[in-house]
Amino acid sequence: MDAAEVSPRGELTNALTIDVEDYFQVSALAPHFPRERWDSVPCRVERNVDLILGLLAEREARATFFTLGWVAERYPQLVRRICAAGHELASHGYAHERASAQTPQAFLADIALAKSVLEDIGGVAVTGYRAPSFSIGLGNPWAHDVIAEAGYRYSSSVYPVKHDHYGIPDAPRFPYRLSSGLVEIPVSTMRWLGRNWPAGGGGYFRLLPYAVSRWQIARVNRDDRRPAIFYFHPWEVDPAQPRVSEASTKTRFRHYINLERTEHRLRRLLGDFRWGRADEVFRDAA
Template sequence: MSENSRTASEKAIVNALTIDVEDYFQVSALAPHFPRKNWDAVPCRVERNVDLILDLLDQRGAKATFFTLGWVAERYPQLVRRIVEGGHEVASHGYSHERASAMTPKAFLADIALAKAVLEDIAGKKVTGYRAPSFSIGMQNLWAHDTIAEAGYVYSSSVYPVKHDHYGIPDAPRFPYLLASGLMEIPVTTMRLLGRNWPAGGGGYFRLLPYAVSRWQIARVNRDDKRPAIFYFHPWEVDPDQPRVAEASAKTRFRHYVNLARTENRLKRLLGDFNWGRADEVFRNAA
């Protein structure tokens, strides 16, 4: 779509682009095949993939937030520094990519505090944002928000207000809101249609559905809700040559590998069709 054909609302609104920095073998669905104790023995591909993303962003003059695992940052500190040098935000994805819903409050605090300390030491910047692996804050562990605030974070983007088999709070607010602790929660973007929330913030849906669907959803949120969207994806989603895990279930293989070869070109279109910035700047005064 040309610049002249874009609507005024699309030109005016800056949306938040976010990247969950983890490697292909660290995703929750593949956890049974890659125990954490063996991660150091698995060849990493995250550095190559993040560098590709940084190049795409630089070409478009776009900024983004990189929710980065502490585990990755410790092993690739120069990658974190390249993110900072590009003018992007470094935020936390926890240290070990363990689901918040699988941890005790004490273990969760230890994980996210360690990640924050590691990232701040490497980046030389204050880390204010956090995203739980697999959006694993739900109705059963809402205490996690208080723990995130206790660890010193200013905002969280850990709730997806949709119905999903692994995550989601369908009745949660669709747009940023303040919690009693003072923490701001920035839900991943949904579109309201036919009395329910539909995923509109990226991830596997961005690969599964035609690009036109994502573009229509984001444009509708910008135009009708007059709100910026928050969109996410992973570095492994631009890596069609990553090793395949044949032992994974058919459902897991489909979700993880569908349309990997198309993601890079779809991201190029997305970067051209909308304006993109860092989550901490886009939502600074949102709640």
């Protein structure tokens, strides 16, 4: 078992992670928000991250913020507030480009730039990286070597599930070290009926009743005796965000389902489990 912090009651500390991007930077909405137009789109990320920081402060919880370099450059004070509150500053790349859509050279340039921008603004070392849309899969195994080359110590870019846009169903469910020395920390899954089921948040946290997420995380802690790693996005606590009516029905369903319930569910999640930074929860692995 990873040497994760255990409470006096025997509870494991799980890793809470936030992918800091705005609603118009989501991969599924990319056709409607070309990157060259991003600066003309009203941002809501600062308001949403501040709300999350408030929720974490209420529970004295810590988290990892996988932050876009593009966001950090435009909201440097937000990055500094994240660091000042004791959270981990990590990288989500610079421009939210899927790793699988880039050449190794372009990918290196993007993640190296993001690391430099974040470290300059935050004044802290940035050791963790998460690929947009979990876009490291069987088709681009070179990506992990590039992440190590860019100077990161760990990645959380693999989801060991079957999904139409990402996932490596047969990948290890728990942290593993690659030949480069980089540690991959997969998003949590629950093993049930012979397959891996998503247990690490995201859209599933909004789609399914809260009790499902609570049961899954508790099962990972109890049966696997491992800390879970959970993720969500700032735009998921923002039901007032602009709606893109031109998006496909499938995209609109996935993006907007139960946004109005996410904040309440997060409050319950923060109360039902202990949460910490990924770099501390998985300190021995990374």
